[in-house]
Amino acid sequence: MATLLALDASSSACSCAVWRDGEVISRFALTPREHTRRLMPMIDEVMAEAGLALADLDGLAYGRGPGSFTGLRIAAGVAQGLAFGLERPLFGVSTLEALALAAHRRHHLRHLVPALDARMNEIYVAAYHCHDGVLTCLMAESVIKPEYLRLPPVGNDIDWCGVGSGWTLWEAMPVPTKDGLSQRLPDLQPAADEMVRLAARAFDAGEGRPAQEVTPVYLRDQVASRRG
Structure with missing residues (x-):
């Protein structure tokens, strides 16, 4: 190895x-x-x-x-x-994949939306499905304003978790995005x-x-x- x-x-x-x-x-x-x-x-x-x-x-x-x-x-x-x-x-x-893997390994979460504060009222964001340590990208990396963030359309019964400093901009995010999240881990680096x-x-x-x-x-x- x-x-x-x-x-x-x-x-x-x-x-x-x-x-x-x-x-x-x-x-x-x-x-x-x-x-x-x-x-x-x-x-x-x-x-x-x-x-x-x-x-x-x-x-x-x-x-x-x-x-x-x-x-x-x-x-x-x-x-x-x-x-x-x-x-x-x-x-x-x-860095976004690393955030998703950290949440998956430490908290056994499968549907992750890692986001980092990009300053200038923007976030770096992506989305992944994680299974047995393997990540599948569901939303490509991008930089957007938090008010434009939408969760990937992969089903209504998904427990999404937001990970990383980008989620400190929670108040600016759309209501459907907030409603779609089961938890947030904004302190994970x-x-x-x-x-x-x-x-x-x-x-x-x-x-x-x-x-x-x-x-x-x-x-x-x-x-x-x-x-x-």
């Missing part, structure tokens, strides 16, 4: 995790505006605890977004630098321990790419480009 390192700085949290033969060793801290200072020491800590050197890694992963522009660039720079120097494949992992699990599956599927080909996903830039 693969040995992987994942790192994330896409939100106010900073985290990293090692995957080694199914075991995950991780660090997580809420460190707003301290990602640059905290990320490398975290990497050193998890690698030391795992008894690994960087040369032992089979691949690297990072939270590729959506999320904080600055945080995404920090994580991308570190991950790309390490992957390029080690000549290892790099995996960009969706993207984290590398879930990202490294997703990266392990991507590694097994041969989805790794050269470091220079993996770039952050900002969503807002993409939307602006399509409208131009």
Whole structure:
């Protein structure tokens, strides 16, 4: 099995995790505006605890977004630098997928709407069905105003759960969306321990790419480009 390192700085949290033969060793801290200072020491800590050197890694992963522009660039720079120097494949992992997987694994929830506060009165959002740790996308990632959020039309008897900081904008969301949710977990943050699990599956599927080909996903830039 693969040995992987994942790192994330896409939100106010900073985290990293090692995957080694199914075991995950991780660090997580809420460190707003301290990602640059905290990320490398975290990497050193998890690698030391795992008894690994960087040369032992089979691949690297990072939270590729959506999320904080600055945080995404920090994580991308570190991950790309390490992957390029080690000549290892790099995996960009969706922060929204990581949020959905976290809620599924920790709370056994199946229908998740992960959302992150995108500032400017917008949210980054997607929707997933989760079963036995496998995610199926039901609504593609997008950036929208919270008042435009609609749940995927997959049935009226679905227990949807909203996950992530985007759900702090609850008051602005439409009544049908509110009525369709059974619960919210607004405090859950993207984290590398879930990202490294997703990266392990991507590694097994041969989805790794050269470091220079993996770039952050900002969503807002993409939307602006399509409208131009």
